[in-house]
Amino acid sequence: MIRLRxxxxxxxxxxxSTLLEAARxxxxxxxxxxxxxxxxxxxxxxxxxxxxxxxxxARLVSSCTYPAEEGLTVRTxxxxxxxxxRMILELLLASCPQSKTIQDLASxxxxxxQRFRQEHEDCILCGxxxxxxxxxxxxxxxxxxxxxxxxxIGTPFDVTSEVCRQCGGCLYVCPACQLRCTSAQPEEAICGxxxxxxPPCIEKDRFDDLMCSLTxxxxxxxxxxx
Amino acid sequence: MTxxxxxxxxxxxxxxxxxxxxxxxxxxxKHRQGRGTLVAVLQDIQARYGYLPEQALRAVADETGRPLxxxxxxxxxxxxxxLQPRGKHxxxxxxxxxxxxxxxxxxxxxxxxxxxIQAGETTADRQFTLETVNCLGACALGPVVVIDGHYFSKxxxxxxxxxxxxxxxxxxxxxxxxxxxTFPIDVSCPRCxxxxxxxxxxxxxxxxxxxxxxxxxxxxxLRLSSLYGSSSISAEHEIPPQTVVSFFCPHCHAQLVGRxxxxxxxxxxxxxxxxxxxxxxxxxxxxxxxxxxxVS
Ligand code: SF4
Ligand code: SF4
Ligand code: FES
Numbered sequence: 001m002i003r004l005r006x007x008x009x010x011x012x013x014x015x016x017s018t019l020l021e022a023a024r025x026x027x028x029x030x031x032x033x034x035x036x037x038x039x040x041x042x043x044x045x046x047x048x049x050x051x052x053x054x055x056x057x058a059r060l061v062s063s064c065t066y067p068a069e070e071g072l073t074v075r076t077x078x079x080x081x082x083x084x085x086r087m088i089l090e091l092l093l094a095s096c097p098q099s100k101t102i103q104d105l106a107s108x109x110x111x112x113x114q115r116f117r118q119e120h121e122d123c124i125l126c127g128x129x130x131x132x133x134x135x136x137x138x139x140x141x142x143x144x145x146x147x148x149x150x151x152x153i154g155t156p157f158d159v160t161s162e163v164c165r166q167c168g169g170c171l172y173v174c175p176a177c178q179l180r181c182t183s184a185q186p187e188e189a190i191c192g193x194x195x196x197x198x199p200p201c202i203e204k205d206r207f208d209d210l211m212c213s214l215t216x217x218x219x220x221x222x223x224x225x226x
Numbered sequence: 227m228t229x230x231x232x233x234x235x236x237x238x239x240x241x242x243x244x245x246x247x248x249x250x251x252x253x254x255x256k257h258r259q260g261r262g263t264l265v266a267v268l269q270d271i272q273a274r275y276g277y278l279p280e281q282a283l284r285a286v287a288d289e290t291g292r293p294l295x296x297x298x299x300x301x302x303x304x305x306x307x308x309l310q311p312r313g314k315h316x317x318x319x320x321x322x323x324x325x326x327x328x329x330x331x332x333x334x335x336x337x338x339x340x341x342x343i344q345a346g347e348t349t350a351d352r353q354f355t356l357e358t359v360n361c362l363g364a365c366a367l368g369p370v371v372v373i374d375g376h377y378f379s380k381x382x383x384x385x386x387x388x389x390x391x392x393x394x395x396x397x398x399x400x401x402x403x404x405x406x407x408t409f410p411i412d413v414s415c416p417r418c419x420x421x422x423x424x425x426x427x428x429x430x431x432x433x434x435x436x437x438x439x440x441x442x443x444x445x446x447x448l449r450l451s452s453l454y455g456s457s458s459i460s461a462e463h464e465i466p467p468q469t470v471v472s473f474f475c476p477h478c479h480a481q482l483v484g485r486x487x488x489x490x491x492x493x494x495x496x497x498x499x500x501x502x503x504x505x506x507x508x509x510x511x512x513x514x515x516x517x518x519x520x521v522s
Contacts, residue, residue, distance in 0.1 A: 134293075143295035145302045156298035157280055163293075 004072040019063035019074055020048055028076050031085070031105055033092070033175055034126035035064040039135055044126050045092070047105070049084050051075040060084055082109075090114040095121045101175040122176060123153055129170035137169045245281040249274060252443075254289055264292070264300055268307055273468050274442075277308045305359070313348045313355040315393045318372040321358045324365035328380075333369045334358060336386040353394065373397070375467065375513035397457070411454050411519070412501040418478035422498060424449060429458050435498070437482065438474045441465060447476070454506070457515055467513040470494070488516045 001012045006023055013022040018041060023030050033045035043065035050063040052074050060081065063074075075081060089106045094116035096102055102124075106114075127144070130153065134140050141164035145152050155161040171177055253270045257263040264286075271282050278301050287294040301307045319334045334345060337356050341349050348355045362370045367379035373389060376397045381389070410432050414421045424436040427449050434449035439461070446462030448471070465471060473482040473496045484497040486507060493511035495518065500506050509516035 140293035140295055143293070143299045145299055147303050147305075156283070156294045161295075 002068050002070050004068055004070065004074060006074045007076055013068050015068075017068050019050055019052075019061070019066045019068055019072075022068045023050070023063060023074070023076050030063055030076055031108070032064060033101070033105070033124075034128060036128055036131075036173060039128065039131040039173075041065045042127050042131060045124065046088050047085060047092075049081055049088070051078045051081050085109065086111060091116060092124055095119045096124050096176045098122075099124075099176040123174075124176050125151055125153065126175060127153075128173045128175065129153060132169045132173045133164075137165070137167050139163050139165060139167070141165075142170060245275070245279050245285065247285055250282055250285045251289065254286065264290075264297065265304070268297075268301055272307060273466060276466075277311050280309070283309075310348070311352070313352045315354050315374050316372075317354060317356045317393070318359045318362070319345070319356070320360070320362045320364075320368065320370040320372075322361035322365065322368070324361075325368035325370055328368040330369035332383055333371065333381050333386065336383045337371075337390075340386055340390055354390070376515060409454050410452055411506060412452065413498040413506060414501065415475040415477060415480065416482065416484075416497050416499050416505070417475060417480040419499065420475065420477035421501075422475070423452065427460070429460060430456050434460070436476055437496075438476050438479075439465075439471045440474070441469050441471045448473075450508070454517070454519060465512040469512045471510050471512060473510060486518075488514060490514055490516045 002015055002017075003010065003012050004022065005011070006019075006026060007028060009026065011022065011026055013025060017025070020030055020032065020035065020041075030048050030050065032048045034042050035045075035048060041064045043062045046062055048063045049060045050066075051058050052061055052066070052072055053059055054073050058080075063076070086109055089102070089109055089111055091114075092099075092102050093106050093111065093114045095118075097114075097118050097120065125144070130143050133142050139161075141161040142153055142155055145154055145156075155164065250271065253267055253274070256270070257267050267286060268278060271286070272278055275282065283297050283301060284294060286292075287297045301309060317337060319330060319337060321330050321334065334356075338344055341354050341356060343349055343354075343356055345356050345358045359372075362372060362377070364370050364377065364379065367377075369381050371378045371381045371389065373393050374397060378385075378389060412421065412423055413435055422435045422437065423433045425433045427434045427436065429449055429451040430453045432452045435452050437448050437450070439446065439448040444463045448459060448461045448465075451458040470493045474480065475482060482496045482498065483494055484507065486495045486497075487493065488495055488509040488511065491509065491511050491514045493509055493514065495507040495516075496510050497505050497507050500519070504520050506520070507518045
C-alpha cells in the first residue's frame with residue numbers, strides 16, 4: 001500500500017494505481033476526457049490536471065498518467081488547478097464547439113464564453129478511438145498520422161482499411177463525434193451542433209424532398225415554436 | 227505533409243515505381259537484429275526508391291507483422307520521409323528563425339516563382355522538388371538552401387535562377403570549375419601503400435583515384451577526381467544519392483575504412499595516404515561533399 005495525502009486527507013491506495021484512480025477511490029471527482037476505463041492511460045487532454053508537491057515545488061501533472069507515490073501531497077481542486085482546467089476547457093471548446101461532451105464539461109465548470117477563435121474541428125486528438133481499436137477491438141485499423149498541425153486520425157493511405165471490421169467502437173468512444181445526433185438515443189445526446197450551422201432546411205422551399213438525418217433537430221424545434 | 231502530398235498527387239499519373247519485394251526483404255534482413263529498427267528500414271527504402279512507395283510500406287507491415295497503421299504513422303511523422311515520388315533534384319530552403327529574418331521567405335517565393343510550384347510540390351517534368359525545412363543548423367550563413375546535398379549560404383534572390391541552372395547541369399561538374407580552392411593530390415592505399423592513381427582514366431584533366439566499391443550487393447570500380455575540392459566521380463554502377471559505399475583498395479583488397487565518421491552525415495570516412503605526407507579522408511556517402519585533408 002502507498003500512503004499519500006490528497007486534499008488534506010491521509011489515504012492508502014494500492015501500489016501501481018494512478019493519482020486519478022486514487023482520487024476516484026476516495027470519491028474526489030476529477031474530470032477526464034481522454035481517459036477511459038479499460039483503455040491504457042494516454043494523457044492527451046490534460047483535463048485531469050492535479051497539483052502535487054508543496055510550496056515552490058508544487059506543479060501540475062495529469063493525474064491519469066501519474067503514479068501514486070509514497071508521501072505525495074496532492075490537491076485536486078486548488079485554485080491553480082481550477083484555473084488551468086478552465087483554460088483547457090476553453091481551448092477545447094474553441095476547437096470543437098459542437099461536441100456535446102465538451103459543452104457539458106465546460107458548463108459544469110462555469111464557462112459561459114470562450115475567448116478564442118472557433119475552429120470547428122471534428123477531432124481533439126484524444127486518441128480514444130485509436131486505443132479502442134487497438135486494445136479492445138484488436139484491429140489496429142486507425143492511428144495517428146502526421147505531426148503538429150497536420151496531425152490527424154485515420155486509416156493508412158486514407159483508404160478503407162482491410163483490418164477494420166466496422167464495429168463502430170471508435171465512433172462510440174469519441175467525445176467529439178457528431179454522430180451522436182443520429183445515435184440510438186438521440187434525445188439524450190443532442191449536441192446542438194446543427195444550431196451552430198445553417199441547416200439546409202432553413203430554406204425549405206428549395207429543398208422540398210430534403211431528407212434530414214438530424215432528429216431531433218434544434219433548428220426544427222425553433223421553427224416549430226415560432 | 228498531408229497537404230503537400232495532396233498537392234503533388236494532382237499531377238498526371240505520377241510514375242509509381244515497381245517495388246521489388248525481394249529488395250524489401252533484403253533491407254529487412256539487414257536490420258532484423260533487434261526492435262526499433264523501423265526508422266532505419268524506412269530510411270533504406272527511401273534511399274532505394276527516393277520515396278516510400280505504398281507497396282513497400284505494406285510489404286514492411288506484412289513481413290514484420292507490425293500493424294500497417296504504425297508503419298504509416300511513423301512514415302508520416304518524420305519530415306525526412308515522403309510518400310510521394312520526388313523530383314530528380316531536391317531543393318530544401320531553410321525557413322528557420324535566423325534564415326527567416328535574413329529574408330528566406332523571399333528566396334522561397336523566388337524558387338516558387340521560377341519553378342511555378344508551391345513549397346512541398348514537384349514540378350510537372352519531375353525535375354525539381356521544393357521543400358522548406360525549419361533549421362539546417364547553419365544559422366550564421368542564412369538564408370541557407372540545400373540542393374542535392376550541396377549547401378549554399380547567404381543566398382540572394384538574384385542567385386536563385388543560376389542555382390536552378392547549375393542543379394540541372396549537375397553541381398559535381400560545376401564544382402570543379404568554380405571552387406576556389408582546388409589542387410591536385412596523389413594518394414595511395416593506407417595499408418599496402420600502392421598508388422591509387424590511374425593515369426589511363428583522367429577526370430578533371432588529371433589522373434583519377436581508382437578504388438573498388440560495393441553497395442547494395444553491387445561491386446565495381448569507382449574513380450574519383452584527384453583535384454582536392456572537386457566532387458567529380460565516375461563509377462561502373464550508378465550509385466544512388468545518399469548511399470553509403472564501402473571502399474576497397476584495388477591492389478590489396480583491404481577495406482579503406484578508418485575510425486572517424488563524417489561530421490556532416492555520420493557515414494564512415496575513407497582514409498587515403500597523400501604523397502608527400504599526410505592523409506586525406508573523404509565521406510563514403512554519395513553526394514556528401516565532406517572531405518578532410520591533414521598534411522604532416
Ligand atoms: S470500426 Fe474499425 S476502426 Fe473503428 S474500432 Fe472498429 S475496427 Fe477499429
Ligand atoms: S476521433 Fe474522437 S476519439 Fe478519436 S482522437 Fe479524435 S476526438 Fe478522440
Ligand atoms: S484524462 Fe488525463 S490527460 Fe486526458
